[in-house]
Amino acid sequence: MLVDWVASLYQSVQATFVAHGWPLWVLAVLTAVLKVAGVLVWILLNVLFLIWLERKISGHVQNRPGPVYTGRFGLLQTLADALKVLLKEDVIPAGADRWVFVLAPLVAFVPSVMIWVVIPFSRGVQAQDLNIGILYVAALASFTVPSLLMAGWSSDNKWSLMGALRSAAQLISYEVPLILAELGVVVLAGSLRLSDIIAAQQRSVWFLFLQPVGFVVYFIAALAESNRTPFDLPEAESELVAGFNTEYSGFRWSIFFLTEYANLLGMASLAATLFLGGWSGPFLPPFVWFVIKTYFFVFLAMWIRWTLPRIRVDQLMDLGWKFLLPVALVNLVVTGVFVVL
Amino acid sequence: MNTTLLAFFIVAFISLVAAWRVITDPSILHAGLWMGLSFVGVAGIFLLLEAEFLAGVQVLVYVGAITTIILFGIMLSDVGEVRVGPEPPGWVQAGAAWHRGLRHAFPLLVAAGFAGTMLGLYTQSGWGQLRERPLELAGLSVGGIGRELFSTFALPFEIASLVLLAALLGAIVLAMREEER
Amino acid sequence: MLAAYTDVVTFLLVAVLFIAASLFLGGLLRPHHPYPEKLSPYECGKAPIGSGQVRFKVRYYIFALVFLVFDVEALFLYAWAVILRQAGWPALWEGIAFVALLFVGLIYAWRKKVLKWV
Secondary structure (H helix, E strand, O other): OHHHHHHHHHHHHHHHHHHHOOOHHHHHHHHHHHHHHHHHHHHHHHHHHHHHHHHHHHHHHOOOOOOOOOOHHHOOHHHHHHHHHHOOOOOOOOOOOHHHHHHHHHHHHHHHHHHHHOOOOEOOEOOOOOOOHHHHHHHHHOOHHHHHHHHHHHOOOHHHHHHHHHHHHHHHHHHHHHHHHHHHHHHHHOOOOHHHHHHHHHHOOOHHHHOHHHHHHHHHHHHHHOOOOOOOHHHOHHHHOOHHHOOOOHHHHHHHHHHHHHHHHHHHHHHHHHHOOOOOOOOOOHHHHHHHHHHHHHHHHHHHHHHOOOOOHHHHHHHHHHHHHHHHHHHHHHHHHHHHO | OOHHHHHHHHHHHHHHHHHHHHHHOOEHHHHHHHHHHHHHHHHHHHHHOOOHHHHHHHHHHHHHHHHHHHHHHHHHOOOOEOOOOOOOOHHHHHHHHHHHHHHHHHHHHHHHHHHHHHHHHHHHHOHHHHHOOOOOHHHHOHHHHHHHHOOOOHHHHHHHHHHHHHHHHHHHHHHHHHHHO | OOOHHHHHHHHHHHHHHHHHHHHHHHHHHOOOOOOHHHHOOOOOOOOOOOOOOOOOOOHHHHHHHHHHHHHHHHHHHHHHHHHHHHHOHHHHHHHHHHHHHHHHHHHHHHHOOOOOOO
């Protein structure tokens, strides 16, 4: 309904442009700016909510109430924290490699916004349905490792560098299983486009039921890629102070924090799209289904974080290379046989 | 000037400047990062050629894996910064002149040879005529590449897996030797 | 097709702008009192010893190399996964042979204890 209204508005604006002979690329850039503004608002609102949710869930898991004083149920807590962080001093260590230090959070944050170009929010609500959909997301995710190494190296701090190297080793160990698990879905849908993948699930069933093994591999690998417990070794507070962002402070630090939650949200919505049929579902409006499915994965990730202990580094590597990678390869081949038969 | 051409010049400028900084930046870590930027620029050029799959793959492999390996290598090695020493006295310079001439001529020769080979390939390939007729868009999509790869180029594809296996084994052998030290 | 990527470039530019603007606006509000102790790297309260850019063991590098090989494998499999349904048996066998060869590599690495974290 709203979608149709926006579409007709767009068409009338386009007609105006054509009638006056104004260049159409101006219109394209204007709509793109509106889209990215919408995505930024979506990310920021959700991150504010996610941080509150995480604190509430952790509180209740540990049998305490979590934030309660600021606003109803402490809902305004994150907003207060955001303001506080904005007012904090921005310290750049004297020995830091200034340019790299400043650029590292940017290299981390920008891809986490850019993946939202392809995420389908609802029927026809997607910034651009790129042909290489999933590959686009995977390619953007590969900027994470360089950004962490940049942050760790430029800080001139041993904890930062140790955290960054650990983090990089972990990310590269889980990236291949993650891609292979996504490819299982691609084999079934025969396309890299996210809209085609949703359409394929509407024709058959949710890929969760056709790809149970792939789903488990995807979920574990995605948890590891977003550095969440039990895979939070890179910022293991008890041994590495704060990992790669030890020397970051104030707003510069909060960019990393924002990125972490934006990535969690992106990972959850991609999981919803690939395995739970995205926005499709009966009775409720499509967008509501999208939010429900996304938050299902968000809740699962938070639940796991506050329930399981951190694993050891050798267990981490073994799980990635000796379990997830072979399992993902076999799963992919079996899926291929299943499809061709 | 149309927008595609403008975009090409911007992307080409970024990749060339980045490539130039790879050679000239005294900090080797910065050189590695400039190289990453240059790879991103090349991905942009693939995109302008309407080869989006190649652009995605370029970022995935060259930024995600190659740049990471280079950065790891820099962080594991002991070469922090390439420093240029003080100027040696005149007679040493004169004595080393022809030697240096050779040393400078050799990379130039290699570069010229490479450029010549590439230009030769370019004139042979008939890419020049692509300007006249529209690109076969289907051939550049993922499906098009896949279909070609698994029918016409099936053998090279399998050879690629052998090459990858050889690379893996080679890396393991080298790494084991390094670690024994 | 290129038109679709104007959105990608716009997302990139606006995201950069967003961070730059917030840092700038924050800069108007936040205090700035640097002194040498504050600007020194954090080492649990002690004066830092040596450079922060210490060297690491080669084990990290081995994992990166193995990762590179499997990353390249994965990119071939992207094309394979997309066309498999149409292309049928021949492509399936080619894909299986491709994966099997690299599986051998994985098992070799495993047996040689390269994948063991020490």
